[in-house]
Amino acid sequence: KAGVTQTPRYLIKTRGQQVTLSCSPISGHRSVSWYQQTPGQGLQFLFEYFSETQRNKGNFPGRFSGRQFSNSRSEMNVSTLELGDSALYLCASFKDRVDEQYFGPGTRLTVT
Amino acid sequence: KQEVTQIPAALSVPEGENLVLNCSFTDSAIYNLQWFRQDPGKGLTSLLLIQSSQREQTSGRLNASLDKSSGRSTLYIAASQPGDSATYLCAVNNDYKLSFGAGTTVTVRA
Numbered sequence: 001k002a003g004v005t006q007t008p009r010y011l012i013k014t015r016g017q018q019v020t021l022s023c024s025p026i027s028g029h030r031s032v033s034w035y036q037q038t039p040g041q042g043l044q045f046l047f048e049y050f051s052e053t054q055r056n057k058g059n060f061p062g063r064f065s066g067r068q069f070s071n072s073r074s075e076m077n078v079s080t081l082e083l084g085d086s087a088l089y090l091c092a093s094f095k096d097r098v099d100e101q102y103f104g105p106g107t108r109l110t111v112t
Numbered sequence: 113k114q115e116v117t118q119i120p121a122a123l124s125v126p127e128g129e130n131l132v133l134n135c136s137f138t139d140s141a142i143y144n145l146q147w148f149r150q151d152p153g154k155g156l157t158s159l160l161l162i163q164s165s166q167r168e169q170t171s172g173r174l175n176a177s178l179d180k181s182s183g184r185s186t187l188y189i190a191a192s193q194p195g196d197s198a199t200y201l202c203a204v205n206n207d208y209k210l211s212f213g214a215g216t217t218v219t220v221r222a
Contacts, residue, residue, distance in 0.1 A: 043212040097208040098143040103156040
Protein backbone atom coordinates (compact mmCIF):
# COMPACT_ATOMS: atom_id res chain seq x y z
CA LYS A 1 0.00 0.00 0.00
CA ALA A 2 1.52 3.31 -1.03
CA GLY A 3 2.14 5.85 1.69
CA VAL A 4 1.43 9.56 1.79
CA THR A 5 3.17 11.43 -1.00
CA GLN A 6 4.02 15.10 -1.07
CA THR A 7 5.28 17.18 -3.97
CA PRO A 8 7.54 18.91 -4.48
CA ARG A 9 10.03 17.75 -1.88
CA TYR A 10 12.08 20.93 -1.96
CA LEU A 11 11.19 24.45 -2.99
CA ILE A 12 13.03 27.77 -2.98
CA LYS A 13 10.95 30.91 -3.35
CA THR A 14 11.51 34.63 -3.03
CA ARG A 15 9.77 36.82 -0.47
CA GLY A 16 6.45 38.09 -1.84
CA GLN A 17 5.85 35.13 -4.15
CA GLN A 18 3.21 32.49 -3.63
CA VAL A 19 3.57 28.71 -3.46
CA THR A 20 1.36 25.64 -3.80
CA LEU A 21 2.16 22.34 -2.13
CA SER A 22 0.46 19.04 -2.90
CA CYS A 23 -0.41 16.00 -0.79
CA SER A 24 -1.81 12.65 -1.92
CA PRO A 25 -3.22 10.60 0.97
CA ILE A 26 -3.16 6.85 1.42
CA SER A 27 -5.76 5.12 -0.72
CA GLY A 28 -9.05 4.95 1.16
CA HIS A 29 -8.24 7.83 3.50
CA ARG A 30 -10.56 10.78 3.11
CA SER A 31 -9.01 13.09 5.69
CA VAL A 32 -5.90 15.20 5.31
CA SER A 33 -4.27 17.56 7.79
CA TRP A 34 -1.40 19.96 7.26
CA TYR A 35 1.32 20.93 9.73
CA GLN A 36 4.19 23.39 9.71
CA GLN A 37 7.45 22.44 11.41
CA THR A 38 10.08 25.03 12.32
CA PRO A 39 13.03 24.85 14.73
CA GLY A 40 11.57 27.63 16.86
CA GLN A 41 7.87 26.69 17.02
CA GLY A 42 8.00 22.95 16.46
CA LEU A 43 5.03 21.28 14.79
CA GLN A 44 1.92 23.43 14.45
CA PHE A 45 -1.47 22.50 13.02
CA LEU A 46 -2.54 24.41 9.92
CA PHE A 47 -5.86 22.87 8.82
CA GLU A 48 -7.80 19.66 8.26
CA TYR A 49 -9.91 18.61 5.28
CA PHE A 50 -12.53 15.89 4.90
CA SER A 51 -14.63 15.29 1.79
CA GLU A 52 -13.51 18.58 0.24
CA THR A 53 -14.55 20.56 3.35
CA GLN A 54 -12.29 22.29 5.84
CA ARG A 55 -13.25 20.92 9.25
CA ASN A 56 -10.65 22.54 11.45
CA LYS A 57 -8.21 25.42 11.23
CA GLY A 58 -5.17 26.45 13.26
CA ASN A 59 -3.97 29.91 14.19
CA PHE A 60 -2.28 30.96 10.99
CA PRO A 61 -2.88 34.13 8.96
CA GLY A 62 -5.19 34.14 5.96
CA ARG A 63 -2.18 33.91 3.64
CA PHE A 64 -2.28 30.18 4.37
CA SER A 65 -5.11 28.40 2.61
CA GLY A 66 -5.90 24.94 1.41
CA ARG A 67 -8.35 22.82 -0.47
CA GLN A 68 -9.20 19.21 -1.06
CA PHE A 69 -10.31 17.58 -4.27
CA SER A 70 -12.89 14.84 -4.84
CA ASN A 71 -10.12 12.20 -5.00
CA SER A 72 -8.99 13.32 -1.49
CA ARG A 73 -5.77 14.90 -2.76
CA SER A 74 -5.09 18.18 -1.03
CA GLU A 75 -3.18 21.33 -1.79
CA MET A 76 -2.08 24.16 0.44
CA ASN A 77 -1.22 27.61 -0.78
CA VAL A 78 0.83 30.32 0.85
CA SER A 79 0.58 33.77 -0.68
CA THR A 80 2.87 36.76 -0.19
CA LEU A 81 5.66 34.62 1.24
CA GLU A 82 7.65 35.91 4.21
CA LEU A 83 11.06 34.77 5.42
CA GLY A 84 9.38 33.23 8.47
CA ASP A 85 7.40 30.86 6.24
CA SER A 86 10.57 28.83 5.66
CA ALA A 87 9.73 25.47 7.16
CA LEU A 88 9.05 21.80 6.60
CA TYR A 89 5.39 21.38 5.63
CA LEU A 90 3.94 17.99 6.48
CA CYS A 91 0.64 16.47 5.60
CA ALA A 92 -1.07 13.63 7.41
CA SER A 93 -3.60 11.18 6.06
CA PHE A 94 -6.13 9.24 8.13
CA LYS A 95 -9.44 7.40 7.88
CA ASP A 96 -11.23 8.85 10.86
CA ARG A 97 -10.39 11.66 13.25
CA VAL A 98 -9.56 9.23 16.08
CA ASP A 99 -7.51 6.88 13.94
CA GLU A 100 -3.78 6.62 13.48
CA GLN A 101 -2.37 9.44 11.38
CA TYR A 102 0.27 8.78 8.73
CA PHE A 103 2.61 11.51 7.61
CA GLY A 104 4.27 12.17 4.29
CA PRO A 105 7.97 13.01 3.82
CA GLY A 106 7.24 16.73 3.79
CA THR A 107 8.02 19.66 1.53
CA ARG A 108 10.99 21.77 2.57
CA LEU A 109 10.20 25.40 1.70
CA THR A 110 12.96 27.98 1.78
CA VAL A 111 12.03 31.65 1.36
CA THR A 112 14.89 34.00 0.44
CA LYS B 113 -5.01 25.29 24.83
CA GLN B 114 -3.29 21.92 24.98
CA GLU B 115 0.36 22.08 26.09
CA VAL B 116 2.56 19.03 25.53
CA THR B 117 5.94 18.68 27.22
CA GLN B 118 8.59 16.07 26.60
CA ILE B 119 11.39 15.33 29.04
CA PRO B 120 14.29 14.98 28.60
CA ALA B 121 15.01 17.09 25.50
CA ALA B 122 18.01 14.90 24.67
CA LEU B 123 19.30 11.52 25.76
CA SER B 124 22.52 9.63 25.01
CA VAL B 125 22.83 5.97 26.01
CA PRO B 126 25.13 3.03 25.22
CA GLU B 127 23.77 0.32 22.96
CA GLY B 128 21.69 -2.25 24.80
CA GLU B 129 20.37 0.09 27.46
CA ASN B 130 16.61 0.57 27.84
CA LEU B 131 15.18 3.98 26.93
CA VAL B 132 12.45 5.81 28.84
CA LEU B 133 10.87 8.85 27.18
CA ASN B 134 8.30 10.98 28.96
CA CYS B 135 5.41 13.04 27.68
CA SER B 136 2.97 15.16 29.68
CA PHE B 137 -0.09 17.11 28.56
CA THR B 138 -2.31 19.67 30.26
CA ASP B 139 -5.80 18.84 28.95
CA SER B 140 -6.87 15.27 29.72
CA ALA B 141 -9.90 15.39 27.39
CA ILE B 142 -8.07 13.59 24.61
CA TYR B 143 -9.17 11.07 22.00
CA ASN B 144 -5.80 9.38 21.73
CA LEU B 145 -2.04 9.84 21.92
CA GLN B 146 0.41 8.90 19.21
CA TRP B 147 4.18 8.43 19.36
CA PHE B 148 6.26 9.25 16.29
CA ARG B 149 9.86 8.95 15.23
CA GLN B 150 11.54 11.58 13.05
CA ASP B 151 14.93 11.19 11.40
CA PRO B 152 16.81 14.39 10.45
CA GLY B 153 15.13 16.22 7.58
CA LYS B 154 12.48 13.52 7.18
CA GLY B 155 8.78 13.13 7.82
CA LEU B 156 7.19 11.46 10.84
CA THR B 157 6.94 7.69 11.23
CA SER B 158 4.11 6.49 13.43
CA LEU B 159 5.27 4.13 16.17
CA LEU B 160 2.28 3.56 18.43
CA LEU B 161 -1.25 4.84 18.88
CA ILE B 162 -2.97 4.62 22.27
CA GLN B 163 -6.68 5.34 22.40
CA SER B 164 -7.96 7.26 25.43
CA SER B 165 -9.62 4.11 26.80
CA GLN B 166 -6.36 2.12 26.72
CA ARG B 167 -3.62 2.05 29.35
CA GLU B 168 -0.89 0.44 27.28
CA GLN B 169 0.16 -0.46 23.74
CA THR B 170 3.05 -2.64 22.59
CA SER B 171 4.86 -3.17 19.31
CA GLY B 172 8.02 -5.24 19.27
CA ARG B 173 10.62 -3.57 21.49
CA LEU B 174 8.34 -0.58 22.03
CA ASN B 175 5.84 -0.17 24.84
CA ALA B 176 3.82 2.94 25.55
CA SER B 177 1.67 3.64 28.57
CA LEU B 178 -1.02 6.26 29.04
CA ASP B 179 -2.38 7.73 32.26
CA LYS B 180 -5.00 10.11 30.97
CA SER B 181 -6.13 11.38 34.37
CA SER B 182 -2.65 12.57 35.28
CA GLY B 183 -1.82 13.70 31.74
CA ARG B 184 1.18 11.44 31.22
CA SER B 185 2.51 8.94 28.72
CA THR B 186 5.77 7.04 28.69
CA LEU B 187 7.49 5.34 25.78
CA TYR B 188 9.82 2.47 26.64
CA ILE B 189 12.30 1.16 24.09
CA ALA B 190 13.96 -2.07 25.15
CA ALA B 191 17.55 -3.04 24.31
CA SER B 192 18.35 0.08 22.33
CA GLN B 193 20.30 -0.10 19.06
CA PRO B 194 22.21 2.57 17.10
CA GLY B 195 19.37 2.51 14.55
CA ASP B 196 17.05 3.84 17.27
CA SER B 197 18.88 7.17 17.15
CA ALA B 198 16.27 9.76 16.13
CA THR B 199 13.93 12.36 17.57
CA TYR B 200 10.83 10.94 19.25
CA LEU B 201 7.68 13.04 19.34
CA CYS B 202 4.47 12.52 21.21
CA ALA B 203 1.26 14.00 19.87
CA VAL B 204 -2.06 14.36 21.65
CA ASN B 205 -5.31 14.32 19.71
CA ASN B 206 -7.98 16.57 21.12
CA ASP B 207 -10.32 18.81 19.26
CA TYR B 208 -9.48 16.60 16.26
CA LYS B 209 -6.01 17.97 15.75
CA LEU B 210 -2.62 16.82 16.99
CA SER B 211 -0.68 18.90 19.50
CA PHE B 212 2.97 17.95 19.54
CA GLY B 213 5.69 18.07 22.12
CA ALA B 214 9.10 19.44 21.16
CA GLY B 215 10.55 15.94 21.07
CA THR B 216 13.33 13.95 22.71
CA THR B 217 16.47 13.50 20.62
CA VAL B 218 17.97 10.09 21.29
CA THR B 219 21.52 9.02 20.50
CA VAL B 220 22.44 5.38 20.97
CA ARG B 221 26.23 4.89 21.09
CA ALA B 222 27.66 1.71 19.58
